[in-house]
Amino acid sequence: MDFTCLGAYRQLVVARSTSERVLAVAQDGGVVTTILQRGLHEDFDGALICKKDSQWRPLPGVGATAEDILQGAGSSYVMCPTLSALRAVPEGMRLALVGTPCQVNALRRLQDKGDLRALQVKLAVGLFCSHSFSYEGLIEAKLRHDLGLKPEEIRKMNIKGRFLIELFSGETKELPLKELRPYVRPACTRCHDFTGEKADISVGAVGLDGKNFVIVRTALGKALLDRLEGSGQIETYPVDLYQKELEVLVRLALKKRTIPV
Numbered sequence: 001m002d003f004t005c006l007g008a009y010r011q012l013v014v015a016r017s018t019s020e021r022v023l024a025v026a027q028d029g030g031v032v033t034t035i036l037q038r039g040l041h042e043d044f045d046g047a048l049i050c051k052k053d054s055q056w057r058p059l060p061g062v063g064a065t066a067e068d069i070l071q072g073a074g075s076s077y078v079m080c081p082t083l084s085a086l087r088a089v090p091e092g093m094r095l096a097l098v099g100t101p102c103q104v105n106a107l108r109r110l111q112d113k114g115d116l117r118a119l120q121v122k123l124a125v126g127l128f129c130s131h132s133f134s135y136e137g138l139i140e141a142k143l144r145h146d147l148g149l150k151p152e153e154i155r156k157m158n159i160k161g162r163f164l165i166e167l168f169s170g171e172t173k174e175l176p177l178k179e180l181r182p183y184v185r186p187a188c189t190r191c192h193d194f195t196g197e198k199a200d201i202s203v204g205a206v207g208l209d210g211k212n213f214v215i216v217r218t219a220l221g222k223a224l225l226d227r228l229e230g231s232g233q234i235e236t237y238p239v240d241l242y243q244k245e246l247e248v249l250v251r252l253a254l255k256k257r258t259i260p261v
Contacts, residue, residue: 001246005253007197011216011225014208014237025073027158028205029212032098032125034233035201036069039224044094044122047072050080055151056139060085062095072098077157078139079132079185083107086117096123100132101193108198123220126196128204128213130188130252137183147173160207194256195249201225206252207245211237 003012017023017030026033036047046064049072053059058080063069082099083106089095097107104126110118143149149165156166163175196202200221203212214236216222228234239246 001250003250005250005257006195006215007193007202007217009202009215009217010219010222011214012239013214013216013225014211014239014242015214015225015229015234016211017234018232022070022073023210025070027074027156028208029210030073031212031214031234032127032203033069033073034228035125035203035224036063036096036098037066038228038231038233039096039123040064040066040069043220043224044096046089046093047096047098048082048085048121049098050076050082052076056154057135062089062093074156075127075158077133077159078135083110086120089117089120091116091120093120095121096125097121098125098127099196100127100129101196101198102129102187102191104196104199105193123201123224124196124199126199126202128195128202128206128249128252130194130256131184131191132188133180133183134185138180142175142180142183149173160209190259192257192259194253204249207248208242213239213245213249 015029015031017034019034022030022033046062047069049061049063051059051061051072056076058076058078060080060082062085063072082103104124107118107121107124139151153167154165155168158164163177163180165173195215200218202215202217205212216225229236
């Protein structure tokens with residue numbers, strides 16, 4: 001299998017958090033949350049994350065405690081201007097960023113230009129991303145208007161071949177992904193980066209249930225992952241055990257790479 005479409009990397013594994021508290025709120029395997037909680041105060045002082053309110057509106061902010069990080073767990077599938085939180089960051093505060101590939105790429109451009117706030121970001125965690133949706137389209141038009149769902153009823157959303165909406169009532173609604181195409185942000189249709197190739201560590205859960213693919217790209221990312229595994233905060237598994245899911249990952253990354261400019 002040709003992995004060049006995943007970008008340059010040092011290690012590719014499947015992993016999951018060992019914390020039940022993290023797994024209870026995580027999107028899938030809880031690896032991103034565990035990375036941030038472990039790195040707090042050792043590698044950085046806070047993390048640029050996206051939280052959400054009861055209406056599922058994205059809220060960019062800085063998580064400076066383990067509890068803050070937990071509140072930012074899970075995906076909203078609505079674009080969040082996470083980097084805008086840099087404006088309010090105190091000088092000298094070391095940061096991590098959790099962001100989509102386009103946000104990681106924007107960070108690297110700012111760092112290349114010597115932006116002082118951007119240079120405070122010491123670790124970039126990239127999230128696998130095919131596209132994101134507008135809030136008005138996904139939440140207001142599709143879920144509230146078409147399906148009659150109130151945002152505060154929604155516990156979690158996920159994509160597993162279909163768009164899944166888990167409600168606090170225990171019910172799960174499903175939608176074909178094609179029904180959400182009208183709400184995809186236009187810029188996403190021209191993006192070529194699925195896995196966050198400029199991140200230190202890239203994380204996603206394509207086809208996996210309760211686990212994450214973890215792509216380690218830099219020495220910093222490798223050192224952090226080794227500490228997590230060595231301390232028992234995550235479990236790792238060889239990717240060879242997940243050939244079917246790996247094929248899906250490669251296919252989606254290749255599809256992004258070949259989008260016409």
